[in-house]
Amino acid sequence: MLRSTVIVLFGIPGSGKSHWRMLIKKGPHLSSFLRENVDVREIVFDDFEDAMLGGCFTQEAWHQARELALQKLNELLASAAQQQSGCTVILVEDVLYLRSMRREVYRIARDAGVAYLQLHVDTPVDCAIQRNAHRERRVPEESLRRAAAGFEPATSEWQTLPGSTCVAVA
Numbered sequence: 001m002l003r004s005t006v007i008v009l010f011g012i013p014g015s016g017k018s019h020w021r022m023l024i025k026k027g028p029h030l031s032s033f034l035r036e037n038v039d040v041r042e043i044v045f046d047d048f049e050d051a052m053l054g055g056c057f058t059q060e061a062w063h064q065a066r067e068l069a070l071q072k073l074n075e076l077l078a079s080a081a082q083q084q085s086g087c088t089v090i091l092v093e094d095v096l097y098l099r100s101m102r103r104e105v106y107r108i109a110r111d112a113g114v115a116y117l118q119l120h121v122d123t124p125v126d127c128a129i130q131r132n133a134h135r136e137r138r139v140p141e142e143s144l145r146r147a148a149a150g151f152e153p154a155t156s157e158w159q160t161l162p163g164s165t166c167v168a169v170a
Helices: 017-026 032-037 045-053 059-081 099-112 125-133 141-149
Strands: 004-010 038-044 087-094 115-121 164-169
Touching (some): 004 017, 004 099, 017 038, 017 115, 038 059, 059 099, 125 141
Parallel strands (some): 004 087, 004 115
């Protein structure tokens, strides 16, 4: 029986990933049974990037932040495997605009023997730009447009195999 699930929320900056993550984590739809028996953990790549970059972007620090986030995922899955009861849901949030980025998370989940679900938060670029303008942590519009232009949808075989579900939400 699978006792852990990795749910990946991905999409361009300003798409609403954080909103969906909070709905999943604290939504009023959750029964008291689920709140008491499901351990929900979060890995938000932006948090790792903020800590590593300290306001000064470098490619090296960005890569290190991503490695730390993936390491944290491995640690949470190892910890969840030791639990005697209940189950763990790990919410992973990031842009992950390249399939290869999502594949890294998928492989970690697969190797741990846990369920894997992708939620593509698909939002029109103009809407994401409007939302981004009201965020505390704004992404430069040029970067947002570049991510949208280079976004690779979930179409490859590994993303459509059993145990790898992709759902688009708007």
